[in-house]
Amino acid sequence: MTSAAAAAVTAESQPRRERPSTLALLLNNRLAAAGLVVLGLVVGAALAAPILPLADPNATDPAHRLAPLFAPAHLLGTDALGRDILSRLIWGTRVSLAVGVSASLIAAVVGSAIGLVAGYAGGRSDQILMRLIDLLMAFPYILLALAIVAILGPGLINALYAIAIVNVPFFARNIRGITVGLARREFIDAARLSGKGPLRILWSEILPNVLPTIVITLSTTVGWMILETAGLSFLGLGAQPPQADLGSMLGDGRKVMFTAPTISLVPGLMIFLIVISINLIGDGIRDALDPRLRSGALARPSFRTAIAEPLDRPTAPLDAAATLDVKGLRTDFRMGPEIYHACGGVDLTIAPGQCLGLVGESGSGKSVTAMSLMGLVPSPPGIVTGGTIGFRGEDLATAKNERIRTLRGSAIAHVFQDPLATLHPLFCVGDQIVEAIRAHQPLSRSEAEGKAEELLTLVRIPNPAERMRALPHELSGGLRQRVSIAMALANDPELIIADEPTTALDVTVQADILRLLDTLRHDRKLAVLFITHDFGVVSEIADRVAVMYAGKIVETGPTTAVLADPAHPYTRMLIDCVPVMGEPERRLDAVRGRPPAVNQLPAGCSFAARCPRVEPDCSTGEIVLDEKRNGLQARCLHPLEPGETLA
Amino acid sequence: MTAVSDARLLEVRDLSRRFGGGRTLFGVKKPQLTAVGALSLDLQKGETLGIVGESGCGKSTLARLLVGLDRPSAGTIRLDGEDLAAAGRRAVAAKVQYVFQDPVSSLNPRHTIRAILEAPMRHLLGLGKAERARRLDQLIEDVNLRPEFLERYPHEFSGGQAQRIGIARALAADPDVVVLDEPVSALDVSVQAQVLNLLERLKRERGLTYVFISHDLAVVESVSTRVAVMYFGALVETAPARAIFAAPRHPYTRLLIDSAQIPGRQRAPKSGGSGELPDPYNPPPGCAFAPRCSRAEEICGEAMPGLEARSGDSQHHVACFNPIPLAAHS
Numbered sequence: 016m017t018s019a020a021a022a023a024v025t026a027e028s029q030p031r032r033e034r035p036s037t038l039a040l041l042l043n044n045r046l047a048a049a050g051l052v053v054l055g056l057v058v059g060a061a062l063a064a065p066i067l068p069l070a071d072p073n074a075t076d077p078a079h080r081l082a083p084l085f086a087p088a089h090l091l092g093t094d095a096l097g098r099d100i101l102s103r104l105i106w107g108t109r110v111s112l113a114v115g116v117s118a119s120l121i122a123a124v125v126g127s128a129i130g131l132v133a134g135y136a137g138g139r140s141d142q143i144l145m146r147l148i149d150l151l152m153a154f155p156y157i158l159l160a161l162a163i164v165a166i167l168g169p170g171l172i173n174a175l176y177a178i179a180i181v182n183v184p185f186f187a188r189n190i191r192g193i194t195v196g197l198a199r200r201e202f203i204d205a206a207r208l209s210g211k212g213p214l215r216i217l218w219s220e221i222l223p224n225v226l227p228t229i230v231i232t233l234s235t236t237v238g239w240m241i242l243e244t245a246g247l248s249f250l251g252l253g254a255q256p257p258q259a260d261l262g263s264m265l266g267d268g269r270k271v272m273f274t275a276p277t278i279s280l281v282p283g284l285m286i287f288l289i290v291i292s293i294n295l296i297g298d299g300i301r302d303a304l305d306p307r308l309r310s311g312a313l314a315r316p317s318f319r320t321a322i323a324e325p326l327d328r329p330t331a332p333l334d335a336a337a338t339l340d341v342k343g344l345r346t347d348f349r350m351g352p353e354i355y356h357a358c359g360g361v362d363l364t365i366a367p368g369q370c371l372g373l374v375g376e377s378g379s380g381k382s383v384t385a386m387s388l389m390g391l392v393p394s395p396p397g398i399v400t401g402g403t404i405g406f407r408g409e410d411l412a413t414a415k416n417e418r419i420r421t422l423r424g425s426a427i428a429h430v431f432q433d434p435l436a437t438l439h440p441l442f443c444v445g446d447q448i449v450e451a452i453r454a455h456q457p458l459s460r461s462e463a464e465g466k467a468e469e470l471l472t473l474v475r476i477p478n479p480a481e482r483m484r485a486l487p488h489e490l491s492g493g494l495r496q497r498v499s500i501a502m503a504l505a506n507d508p509e510l511i512i513a514d515e516p517t518t519a520l521d522v523t524v525q526a527d528i529l530r531l532l533d534t535l536r537h538d539r540k541l542a543v544l545f546i547t548h549d550f551g552v553v554s555e556i557a558d559r560v561a562v563m564y565a566g567k568i569v570e571t572g573p574t575t576a577v578l579a580d581p582a583h584p585y586t587r588m589l590i591d592c593v594p595v596m597g598e599p600e601r602r603l604d605a606v607r608g609r610p611p612a613v614n615q616l617p618a619g620c621s622f623a624a625r626c627p628r629v630e631p632d633c634s635t636g637e638i639v640l641d642e643k644r645n646g647l648q649a650r651c652l653h654p655l656e657p658g659e660t661l662a
Numbered sequence: 663m664t665a666v667s668d669a670r671l672l673e674v675r676d677l678s679r680r681f682g683g684g685r686t687l688f689g690v691k692k693p694q695l696t697a698v699g700a701l702s703l704d705l706q707k708g709e710t711l712g713i714v715g716e717s718g719c720g721k722s723t724l725a726r727l728l729v730g731l732d733r734p735s736a737g738t739i740r741l742d743g744e745d746l747a748a749a750g751r752r753a754v755a756a757k758v759q760y761v762f763q764d765p766v767s768s769l770n771p772r773h774t775i776r777a778i779l780e781a782p783m784r785h786l787l788g789l790g791k792a793e794r795a796r797r798l799d800q801l802i803e804d805v806n807l808r809p810e811f812l813e814r815y816p817h818e819f820s821g822g823q824a825q826r827i828g829i830a831r832a833l834a835a836d837p838d839v840v841v842l843d844e845p846v847s848a849l850d851v852s853v854q855a856q857v858l859n860l861l862e863r864l865k866r867e868r869g870l871t872y873v874f875i876s877h878d879l880a881v882v883e884s885v886s887t888r889v890a891v892m893y894f895g896a897l898v899e900t901a902p903a904r905a906i907f908a909a910p911r912h913p914y915t916r917l918l919i920d921s922a923q924i925p926g927r928q929r930a931p932k933s934g935g936s937g938e939l940p941d942p943y944n945p946p947p948g949c950a951f952a953p954r955c956s957r958a959e960e961i962c963g964e965a966m967p968g969l970e971a972r973s974g975d976s977q978h979h980v981a982c983f984n985p986i987p988l989a990a991h992s
Binding site for chain 1: 768785850854919920939
């Protein structure tokens with residue numbers, strides 16, 4: 016969820032920062048760059064072979080056979096027939112590279128075509144094609160290559176075919192997997208509705224999206240193919256005498272390995288250099304092309320959001336009577352040179368048994384605020400730079416990691432939007448609740464199971480004993496969300512942070528879940544921080560509401576007062592732009608423009624650029640959140656009076 | 663009534679779509695699921711038919727059948743009297759178009775907006791380059807986007823802008839009917855209004871007919887002229903929008919309306935839940951809503967009620983043996 020918030024923050028950054036080019040990323044990777052240099056030298060030498068002053072690679076000279084390294088006129092010595100090794104090495108590299116690269120290209124084209132067709136057509140065609148590919152894979156590759164060469168006869172071109180065929184499954188399976196995923200995407204349906212036929216869809220819609228994968232697979236297999244070529248030639252099935260390639264040179268050297276080890280060592284070293292440089296480049300290309308690796312999403316998640324040193328702490332004392340008392344909370348995302356103030360100084364107070372609705376659009380910072388409380392914002396890029404997070408008088412921002420671990424899931428529990436994503440798909444829900452209980456309470460398994468069943472009854476799941484053994488996907492969305500709530504309640508929390516818990520649910524189920532949460536908080540004196548974008552949901556459950564815009568709270572007060580007569584124009588517009596049931600004739604007033612990017616907030620009011628009541632003084636200085644009328648606080652210099660509408 | 667039937671644009675008769683079924687290699691029966699079952703529906707020219715229902719009720723399957731992305735297992739869809747199954751996908755796509763729920767994933771990330779918008783003009787209408795360019799300018803202006811956006815890629819757009827591109831793509835082939843499958847539910851609330859207002863204006867300017875599918879009753883009420891409520895693959899109630907929201911006759915419609923959250927309304931907590939959907943692989947006999955229904959009678963568990971006018975209003979059809987009486991609403 017935070018990454019979604021972060022993505023939203025990035026998406027809104029204007030002007031768009033150009034991503035570094037693939038080549039720049041590749042060169043930035045030192046190992047890949049080194050590989051590129053080595054391979055460049057080797058390929059350069061191989062390409063230049065005809066114009067280099069080399070001896071004839073096939074000219075024998077028995078008088079100077081087995082010359083050592085650095086012999087006169089033979090830099091790398093001669094082989095058993097007196098042929099110049101340097102010359103054979105460079106000509107042989109040329110042959111090996113050509114065979115390896117063309118075999119890879121053939122395998123890539125044929126394999127990708129099979130994968131594309133199988134993945135897109137699906138059904139029976141997919142079955143037949145992939146079973147053939149499986150058959151090809153089930154054969155030991157060297158045996159298959161041998162069989163192919165045995166049928167076609169030894170020779171370089173036949174070895175090339177053999178290696179290409181052997182490697183077709185590798186591409187076919189990879190590309191099919193991606194195509195299957197792409198073929199179900201909506202833009203493929205859209206292309207069909209645009210009148211494109213299957214072939215055109217494969218060529219113009221799917222192929223551009225799988226091309227990066229083909230390139231990645233290609234770059235990581237070329238090295239392997241060159242090795243295989245060498246292997247076949249070493250066995251005498253590839254290049255035929257007197258033609259040199261790296262594998263046959265290795266084979267020739269083997270016979271005199273003890274008397275003249277350099278003869279086999281030199282081509283061996285060359286194979287090693289080529290393959291390792293290609294592999295380094297391949298890894299570099301993969302890292303540069305894979306968007307997940309590029310964004311650093313695969314970095315190890317930290318236990319807790321980083322806290323800035325020194326932390327900018329407000330001096331006001333914490334309210335020990337309140338369950339939650341947040342003052343001046345600031346969370347930044349530091350991405351490259353940009354700093355996004357996702358949460359820019361937020362104050363929240365929730366008393367026991369109270370529900371605060373935190374309302375805002377995507378990117379307003381409401382989820383980041385909630386995740387910051389328990390240090391759930393991933394670092395990097397998230398960092399808490401200021402504020403105190405008071406939980407019953409204790410400051411969580413400066414608490415030890417061990418303390419946070421104890422509080423998570425016990426005194427402070429979360430309920431998220433998508434229970435299918437937060438429940439483990441492979442464990443039955445009973446075990447997951449038991450685990451949640453036993454993480455914090457010294458209960459035996461059977462005691463915990465009893466408690467878990469009680470919890471399921473509490474959240475009104477029919478047949479709780481039976482449902483304990485259900486896997487998450489076997490339950491409906493509403494039941495799953497009830498299970499999440501049961502888990503949140505497992506250790507008698509005092510604060511529940513619910514992040515859009517009903518957004519993914521149907522209206523009838525949504526009403527049930529809201530009712531359940533409402534009853535639970537009254538019965539158990541739970542404080543609830545309820546995050547949503549829906550004013551209808553807010554008025555159902557929240558006592559107070561706080562409206563967020565561009566990382567700051569712009570209005571807060573009792574729910575009924577805020578909904579009936581908001582003081583801030585943004586709140587008014589947000590209420591007015593949503594259709595309300597029973598008022599079909601109401602004109603929907605769209606909010607003009609877009610929120611400002613939180614890495615370049617304007618001076619003064621963030622909403623000024625979109626506000627119909629804007630005055631010159633809105634764009635200067637810091638505007639404070641202060642009381643406008645009975646209990647209603649707004650961050651606005653020209654607030655709306657009760658009953659006043661926007662012109 | 664004859665005047666109305668003349669304006670009938672789309673006629674759906676006994677449309678069914680079943681998934682699964684058949685037998686495995688060893689003769690074992692595979693489970694079968696009926697997503698849409700024997701559904702009949704008429705679409706009048708110029709109306710906006712709102713289709714509401716909860717997830718799994720078959721509304722998206724119906725939408726895909728209407729635009730020809732999926733083929734019915736049984737039944738017919740006729741457009742202007744012509745059977746769509748015989749017409750072929752291209753002919754259907756030229757007349758019936760579709761707007762997707764997720765605007766970003768319905769645009770190919772590797773194509774420019776120009777390529778995306780030109781595709782229907784080229785492949786469905788076979789227009790030449792000059793004509794395409796002329797129409798493209800008009801289209802991009804119609805959906806309030808700037809011409810320089812044409813050379814950009816989908817990831818550069820916000821959700822609202824991307825949905826306007828999605829709408830432009832649907833309109834590129836100049837269709838008669840546009841099927842909108844949850845067109846605003848993936849958008850932020852402040853952007854929803856922009857898109858809804860745009861849809862309203864385009865309908866007026868181009869004389870379009872909409873099928874507007876949504877789970878959000880407030881949105882459906884604000885855009886629709888007529889509403890159809892779907893439950894478990896079948897229509898349970900159809901009526902003019904005003905009538906259905908003012909006086910729902912089917913208990914399920916009543917439940918939907920009562921469940922909706924309305925800003926400024928706080929309900930007294932009601933005990934008990936609203937029940938769960940029936941198992942689609944093992945549907946109950948009779949009315950699918952009967953197990954959850956407080957008005958259910960013996961016959962509801964035995965026979966399937968037909969969708970018919972059960973009161974004086976010939977426009978208000980309900981599939982219920984024991985509909986909520988009109989008097990209950992006054």
